[in-house]
Every structure is written in structure tokens, then in C-alpha cells.
Amino acid sequence: MKRRSRVIVQTAPRRLELRELPIPDIDADSGLLRVEACGICGSDVEQYAGVLPVRFPLIPGHEPLGIVEDIGDRAAARWGVQPGDRVAVETLIPCGHCRACIEGRYQTCRGRGGMFGYAYVPLSHPPGLWGAYADYLYLDPHAIVHPIRKDIPPAIAVMFNPLGAGFRWAVEIPDTRPGDTVLILGPGQRGLASVVAARAAGAETIIVTGLSRDARKLAVARELGADHVIDVEAEDARVRVHELTGGHGADVVVEVSANAAEPVAEALHYVATGGRIVLAGVKGFKSVPDFVSDLIVVKEITIKGAFGVTARGYDAAIRVIESGRVPLERMHTHDFALEDAELAIKTLAGEAAGEASIHSCIMPSRVPSAGAHP
Ligand SMILES: [Zn+2]
Numbered sequence: 001m002k003r004r005s006r007v008i009v010q011t012a013p014r015r016l017e018l019r020e021l022p023i024p025d026i027d028a029d030s031g032l033l034r035v036e037a038c039g040i041c042g043s044d045v046e047q048y049a050g051v052l053p054v055r056f057p058l059i060p061g062h063e064p065l066g067i068v069e070d071i072g073d074r075a076a077a078r079w080g081v082q083p084g085d086r087v088a089v090e091t092l093i094p095c096g097h098c099r100a101c102i103e104g105r106y107q108t109c110r111g112r113g114g115m116f117g118y119a120y121v122p123l124s125h126p127p128g129l130w131g132a133y134a135d136y137l138y139l140d141p142h143a144i145v146h147p148i149r150k151d152i153p154p155a156i157a158v159m160f161n162p163l164g165a166g167f168r169w170a171v172e173i174p175d176t177r178p179g180d181t182v183l184i185l186g187p188g189q190r191g192l193a194s195v196v197a198a199r200a201a202g203a204e205t206i207i208v209t210g211l212s213r214d215a216r217k218l219a220v221a222r223e224l225g226a227d228h229v230i231d232v233e234a235e236d237a238r239v240r241v242h243e244l245t246g247g248h249g250a251d252v253v254v255e256v257s258a259n260a261a262e263p264v265a266e267a268l269h270y271v272a273t274g275g276r277i278v279l280a281g282v283k284g285f286k287s288v289p290d291f292v293s294d295l296i297v298v299k300e301i302t303i304k305g306a307f308g309v310t311a312r313g314y315d316a317a318i319r320v321i322e323s324g325r326v327p328l329e330r331m332h333t334h335d336f337a338l339e340d341a342e343l344a345i346k347t348l349a350g351e352a353a354g355e356a357s358i359h360s361c362i363m364p365s366r367v368p369s370a371g372a373h374p
């Protein structure tokens with residue numbers, strides 16, 4: 001009898017259902033992953049709400065971690081992995097041939113028609129298992145996998161994704177160096193990951209801002225290595241940044257707050273002359289009020305956008321995870337069974353009463369909670 005995989009299928013905005021699909025045969029160039037954990041982030045919330053431009057039905061889940069169940073000979077040689085190895089899988093599956101790919105910007109590859117990657121390919125595209133809200137995931141010949149040690153708890157190992165973003169956004173793009181002061185706007189999982197990355201890069205002083213309701217996240221930021229935290233509702237953040245930096249301002253500002261446009265305008269006031277600002281928090285395509293562009297001119301500020309993560313960021317993240325030096329478990333708040341996917345997304349979105357998520361994941365082998373749906 002053909003083996004089957006349980007999957008969560010999204011059929012429309014805010015509609016998820018549990019199904020079973022046949023597990024495909026793989027060829028010499030592809031593989032099959034048994035999913036241990038799938039991290040969830042703001043993109044899962046947007047996908048659930050129907051904000052992302054995707055074609056339904058599809059299987060969500062773009063942050064897969066798992067065990068190589070089956071692999072073709074050529075894929076095994078190319079990736080350097082064997083059945084039984086644990087790998088972190090990158091979201092995007094680049095074509096390898098387009099201009100973006102050959103120039104090394106594969107996170108912007110559109111060579112396979114639109115954005116091609118896990119959670120974004122419809123079920124109708126064979127073999128269908130393109131999302132990690134599932135027992136099994138198809139490993140496409142162009143998938144990018146990173147081996148990671150098996151003795152680390154899956155809820156921690158799956159943090160390769162937010163941590164990879166932290167390394168790319170807070171270190172690689174702004175070229176953060178030892179001695180720099182790094183100011184991180186927003187204490188969500190990407191902000192906390194930026195703290196870990198900036199610390200690993202040798203930043204001298206790390207400051208994190210948040211709102212009054214973020215008190216717990218700001219406390220976690222301190223545990224992960226932030227030197228100072230600022231509640232922007234209780235304090236004058238411009239004055240505090242001025243004091244904490246001896247009037248100099250922050251060498252690097254990383255903007256990772258969700259939805260709010262104000263921090264983008266404020267970043268121009270916090271940054272040092274000649275400093276760098278990285279914008280990575282999306283704002284629903286709102287414009288930014290009180291954006292004083294003259295500050296960019298007179299302070300010679302560099303502003304860069306950050307979208308996605310690259311293999312270099314993931315490799316740095318995996319090294320930190322494997323080092324065991326950082327108390328990453330302080331970031332992890334929830335893991336959910338496959339049947340609880342909807343609850344997982346609502347908890348992350350802050351729609352579940354009394355529950356506040358920082359880092360959450362779905363673990364297909366977990367037993368569902370009572371009353372789980374779909
Ligand atoms: Zn994500």
C-alpha cells in the first residue's frame with residue numbers, strides 16, 4: 001500500500017483542513033523529509049488571512065526542520081546528506097539559472113514563475129507536498145538544505161529561520177562590526193534574533209525598543225544579551241538613545257517592528273551621523289508620516305531594505321544554535337500539533353485569549369489538544 005502523509009491544506013483565506021496525500025516516489029535528484037518541526041512567523045499569519053499573493057489550495061509551512069527519510073543518489077552526493085540526517089530547509093527554491101541566481105541574489109529569484117518556495121506552491125503542482133504543515137515534505141532538486149545536529153531539541157533547532165534573519169538583517173546587511181552600537185526597534189522573534197546576531201558579531205552596546213505590552217519580550221531581550229531596553233510608551237526614546245550613546249546615536253538601527261510606520265521615521269533621529277538603517281519590518285504598504293528626509297542628507301545615513309535570508313545567514317544561525325552558548329529556549333513559547341495549526345496561527349497573531357507567543361512551531365508528531373480543529 002502506498003504510504004500517505006497528513007497535511008494541512010489551506011483552501012481559501014482563513015480556511016484550513018486536515019487531509020491525507022500519497023507520498024511521492026523520489027528520483028535520483030530529489031528527496032523526502034520527515035518534518036520534525038515547522039517554525040511559524042508573521043508570514044504565516046498573513047498567508048492565513050489571505051494577504052499574500054498565492055494560489056489556493058496549498059500546504060502552508062515555510063520554515064521546515066526534519067530528518068531525511070529518503071534521498072536519491074545524486075541529491076545525496078550534491079547535498080552531502082544521507083537518510084537519517086537532520087536538515088534545516090530554506091524557504092525559497094531558486095532556479096539556479098536566472099540573473100538574480102547567477103549574481104548571488106537567489107532570495108529574489110523569480111525564474112520558476114513568481115515566488116517559488118515552500119508554502120507558496122499550489123497543491124496542483126506535482127508532487128504536491130510543498131509545505132511543512134505536514135508529516136512529510138518533498139525535497140526538490142533545487143532545495144537548499146543545511147545539516148544540523150540531531151541532539152538539539154527540535155523547537156530550538158527550528159530557530160535557524162528567525163536567527164538566520166537576525167544575522168542577515170542585523171549583521172550582514174549593515175556590516176555590523178565589533179564596537180558598534182546596535183539599536184533594534186521591535187522585540188518580536190526577529191528583533192530578539194537580531195540581539196543574538198549583533199552580540200555574536202561583537203557589537204559593543206545593544207539597545208531594544210518596544211511597547212508597554214512587550215515587557216516580557218523586552219525581559220527576554222535582556223537575557224539574550226541586550227544591554228538596555230526602552231519602553232517607548234513610558235520613556236522619551238530619542239532622549240534615552242541620546243543618553244545611552246553619549247550623544248552619538250546608534251551606528252546601526254534595525255527596524256523589525258510589525259505594522260507600525262512611526263519607528264521608520266524615528267529611526268532617522270536615533271541613528272548616528274554616517275550610520276546605517278536596515279528596514280525589515282513590513283507595514284502593509286502604508287506611507288510613513290513625519291518622515292524627514294533631510295536627516296538622511298545631513299547625517300549621510302545609509303538605508304537598506306532586507307527581504308529574506310541567505311545561506312550565509314542560516315549557516316551563522318546554525319553555528320550559534322549548535323554552540324549552546326545562548327539561552328535560546330527563553331524565546332520559545334509554544335509548540336502545536338498539526339491538528340492545532342489554526343490555533344498556532346491565532347496564538348501567534350495574538351488572537352488567542354491569554355496567550356502571548358514569541359517563537360512558536362508546529363510539531364507533526366505532537367498529540368493534539370482537546371477540541372482541536374480542523
Ligand atoms: Zn517565516
Ligand SMILES: [Zn+2]
Pocket residue numbers: 094095096097098099100101102106109110111112
Ligand atoms: Zn533564479
